[in-house]
Amino acid sequence: MINRQYKEMLGAKSVIRELSEYATARGKEIGYENVFDFSLGNPSVEVPGEFTDEMIRLLNEEDTMTLHGYTPSLGNPLYKEEIAKSLNERFGMNYKAEHIFPTTGAAGAIAHAVRAVTEPGDEVIVFAPFFPEYRPYITGAGLKLTVVPADTDSFQINFDAFLECLNEKVMAVLINTPNNPSGIAYSTDTLNRLSSILKEKSAEYGHTIFLISDEPYREIVFKGADSPYVSGFYDNTLSCYSFSKSLSLPGERIGYVAVNPACEGADLIVPMCGQISRGTGHNCPPSIIQQAVAKVCSLTADLSVYETNMNIIYDTLTELGFSVIKPGGTFYIMPKALEESSIEFCKKAKEYDLIFVPADGFGAPGYFRMAYCIDTEKVERAMERLRKFVSEVYGR
Amino acid sequence: MINRQYKEMLGAKSVIRELSEYATARGKEIGYENVFDFSLGNPSVEVPGEFTDEMIRLLNEEDTMTLHGYTPSLGNPLYKEEIAKSLNERFGMNYKAEHIFPTTGAAGAIAHAVRAVTEPGDEVIVFAPFFPEYRPYITGAGLKLTVVPADTDSFQINFDAFLECLNEKVMAVLINTPNNPSGIAYSTDTLNRLSSILKEKSAEYGHTIFLISDEPYREIVFKGADSPYVSGFYDNTLSCYSFSKSLSLPGERIGYVAVNPACEGADLIVPMCGQISRGTGHNCPPSIIQQAVAKVCSLTADLSVYETNMNIIYDTLTELGFSVIKPGGTFYIMPKALEESSIEFCKKAKEYDLIFVPADGFGAPGYFRMAYCIDTEKVERAMERLRKFVSEVYGR
Numbered sequence: 001m002i003n004r005q006y007k008e009m010l011g012a013k014s015v016i017r018e019l020s021e022y023a024t025a026r027g028k029e030i031g032y033e034n035v036f037d038f039s040l041g042n043p044s045v046e047v048p049g050e051f052t053d054e055m056i057r058l059l060n061e062e063d064t065m066t067l068h069g070y071t072p073s074l075g076n077p078l079y080k081e082e083i084a085k086s087l088n089e090r091f092g093m094n095y096k097a098e099h100i101f102p103t104t105g106a107a108g109a110i111a112h113a114v115r116a117v118t119e120p121g122d123e124v125i126v127f128a129p130f131f132p133e134y135r136p137y138i139t140g141a142g143l144k145l146t147v148v149p150a151d152t153d154s155f156q157i158n159f160d161a162f163l164e165c166l167n168e169k170v171m172a173v174l175i176n177t178p179n180n181p182s183g184i185a186y187s188t189d190t191l192n193r194l195s196s197i198l199k200e201k202s203a204e205y206g207h208t209i210f211l212i213s214d215e216p217y218r219e220i221v222f223k224g225a226d227s228p229y230v231s232g233f234y235d236n237t238l239s240c241y242s243f244s245k246s247l248s249l250p251g252e253r254i255g256y257v258a259v260n261p262a263c264e265g266a267d268l269i270v271p272m273c274g275q276i277s278r279g280t281g282h283n284c285p286p287s288i289i290q291q292a293v294a295k296v297c298s299l300t301a302d303l304s305v306y307e308t309n310m311n312i313i314y315d316t317l318t319e320l321g322f323s324v325i326k327p328g329g330t331f332y333i334m335p336k337a338l339e340e341s342s343i344e345f346c347k348k349a350k351e352y353d354l355i356f357v358p359a360d361g362f363g364a365p366g367y368f369r370m371a372y373c374i375d376t377e378k379v380e381r382a383m384e385r386l387r388k389f390v391s392e393v394y395g396r
Numbered sequence: 397m398i399n400r401q402y403k404e405m406l407g408a409k410s411v412i413r414e415l416s417e418y419a420t421a422r423g424k425e426i427g428y429e430n431v432f433d434f435s436l437g438n439p440s441v442e443v444p445g446e447f448t449d450e451m452i453r454l455l456n457e458e459d460t461m462t463l464h465g466y467t468p469s470l471g472n473p474l475y476k477e478e479i480a481k482s483l484n485e486r487f488g489m490n491y492k493a494e495h496i497f498p499t500t501g502a503a504g505a506i507a508h509a510v511r512a513v514t515e516p517g518d519e520v521i522v523f524a525p526f527f528p529e530y531r532p533y534i535t536g537a538g539l540k541l542t543v544v545p546a547d548t549d550s551f552q553i554n555f556d557a558f559l560e561c562l563n564e565k566v567m568a569v570l571i572n573t574p575n576n577p578s579g580i581a582y583s584t585d586t587l588n589r590l591s592s593i594l595k596e597k598s599a600e601y602g603h604t605i606f607l608i609s610d611e612p613y614r615e616i617v618f619k620g621a622d623s624p625y626v627s628g629f630y631d632n633t634l635s636c637y638s639f640s641k642s643l644s645l646p647g648e649r650i651g652y653v654a655v656n657p658a659c660e661g662a663d664l665i666v667p668m669c670g671q672i673s674r675g676t677g678h679n680c681p682p683s684i685i686q687q688a689v690a691k692v693c694s695l696t697a698d699l700s701v702y703e704t705n706m707n708i709i710y711d712t713l714t715e716l717g718f719s720v721i722k723p724g725g726t727f728y729i730m731p732k733a734l735e736e737s738s739i740e741f742c743k744k745a746k747e748y749d750l751i752f753v754p755a756d757g758f759g760a761p762g763y764f765r766m767a768y769c770i771d772t773e774k775v776e777r778a779m780e781r782l783r784k785f786v787s788e789v790y791g792r
Contacts, residue, residue, distance in 0.1 A: 140675020279536020281507025
């Protein structure tokens with residue numbers, strides 16, 4: 001018999017994927033340029049030329065057996081060193097290579113981090129709004145997921161609700177800043193308060209509560225935003241990163257876990273991640289990609305288009321009377337729908353070929369997410385369509 | 397608190413890794429050319445130029461966002477199609493693209509395959525001798541591992557012992573042919589008999605027993621060997637493959653699960669693998685590697701050196717009176733030690749700078765493994781050293 005759990009999961013279709021498939025089908029009917037698809041968070045800027053050049057250089061110059069051979073089980077030493085150096089220089093940390101565990105993107109990073117600092121049956125807290133894939137990452141490790149309701153005034157952390165949720169079974173807290181879907185970056189104040197609660201509660205419970213910080217949008221931060229480096233606030237932090245967004249390499253599955261050198265078990269967690277890999281069949285990310293990213297890990301693609309798009313959308317939404325908080329980063333924005341049900345709102349928008357995602361699955365019912373990793377010219381045309389939609393349907 | 401299980405796993409050092417580290421250290425002392433390191437199964441032949449050329453072409457010509465963007469969650473369509481086509485042409489199968497699930501090597505393939513056809517608490521059978529990493533692959537999925545003792549006359553399957561081990565809880569049987577560590581390929585007779593037992597017992601127990609076939613050495617088969625394609629014998633087969641050995645790409649983590657189109661749940665298993673990935677943080681193998689391998693998936697590196705080395709070693713071992721079965725493929729051979737304890741034997745060999753691995757951890761106590769993916773010139777010098785060792789220590 002095939003596995004029942006995974007078979008049943010096939011029934012639950014992804015809302016985002018369904019909308020994206022609809023947009024593709026609709027594009028074939030009326031021309032893709034006429035479908036305003038804000039559904040998918042797929043980077044829309046070119047990979048830096050330096051990455052491509054380094055890949056070609058490696059292929060032309062390196063011995064194929066070294067280039068494509070097994071990496072050490074804890075990762076390519078150069079990749080680990082360069083990342084430690086880059087984080088230390090940019091964020092005043094003191095990582096060594098041995099605190100860096102290379103992973104296949106942030107998904108792999110979170111899968112290792114949660115397993116390293118919990119045991120099956122433990123509890124992990126996330127804050128709404130949150131990326132829905134956290135659910136399988138956490139339940140897949142045999143853990144209980146608790147969602148703290150959103151602070152809808154700011155989409156920072158709802159600390160009162162957090163304090164109510166905390167209990168002795170909580171071994172880790174998983175945050176995502178800048179945040180998918182809200183675009184909000186956790187401020188210095190938020191991280192100070194979070195850190196002080198975690199310290200206090202760790203002492204009270206007699207065990208460390210680890211902070212797992214998912215940061216794939218860390219390099220997409222807008223002017224004036226207060227978006228500090230999380231691990232600087234709390235020693236027991238595991239930072240999960242992916243180069244998917246900063247280098248526009250989502251398909252190459254390259255990221256890491258960075259363990260704060262002052263973390264409990266700091267010297268053990270990376271080797272433990274190596275053991276975790278054995279059970280999940282993960283292994284290291286691809287050798288050539290580790291070697292090429294080692295050379296460009298402090299660079300980013302030209303990410304400025306995201307801020308340009310955000311400003312156009314934010315201004316239009318505000319002008320049309322949407323309730324919306326200005327993003328501090330990412331390529332997402334999460335306005336409140338113009339009626340109680342964001343699902344109904346998004347259905348009506350779809351009639352105008354505006355493809356928005358209801359944020360209910362992200363823990364923010366009544367809100368919707370727009371992913372603006374598309375051309376600015378198209379964003380501008382989409383805003384005209386949005387005006388028309390809002391005027392005709394909601395009389396604004 | 398960090399996870400106790402993974403922390404404890406750190407204590408258990410890998411015998412192979414320790415020996416390999418010893419060989420490296422010893423090489424620094426006396427020159428690596430003087431250390432005869434048969435410990436590691438690392439491909440020693442060049443990657444085919446066609447792969448490198450295709451990588452460079454993709455990097456030069458393709459749009460970076462398509463090249464490095466997210467692949468569909470069930471894999472790059474071209475990669476899946478080309479693999480199905482190649483398997484159909486070479487082995488008379490009728491796979492379609494949708495029966496192929498791209499994975500990060502054979503480790504990822506086995507991790508998905510076992511989860512797809514079992515539920516935690518079920519039992520999986522493997523046959524000694526077996527690759528020791530099967531243990532974490534299987535226990536990591538919450539399954540019970542049962543090892544059927546070896547048939548030491550042939551290192552085919554010990555069917556009497558297999559029949560004794562079979563019971564209603566067995567949901568899958570995991571085989572590896574050609575085999576690491578013995579080098580033996582399962583014959584037509586063996587696979588016919590295995591298939592007929594699996595059919596009979598599936599009927600008796602009222603549920604399918606799936607066959608998971610781990611085949612990373614499938615393309616390294618020696619003259620005269622009878623090494624047929626496993627899935628052709630039994631419909632309920634999931635074939636797990638890696639291009640690590642055939643294309644010398646172990647570090648690039650590229651492989652697949654191929655689900656027999658006549659398998660129970662054939663149309664569901666690949667989508668279920670996609671769901672399994674969500675919980676383990678696996679995701680697809682790297683996009684550019686999928687695209688490049690799609691173009692060269694029927695090629696192999698020049699694998700002839702392995703057969704040359706095998707013949708030299710087999711002839712010498714036989715001449716020196718070792719009990720050894722001639723390998724049908726791979727780059728391993730597994731002779732019986734010249735004393736009861738293979739651990740003692742390998743310790744003594746190490747004094748002669750001959751680095752062999754005791755096969756006790758592979759379920760074959762009293763035997764040792766030699767991995768001969770090294771230069772033929774060095775193999776020849778190693779045989780001189782072996783003669784000296786056997787003569788001085790064992791008087792042969």
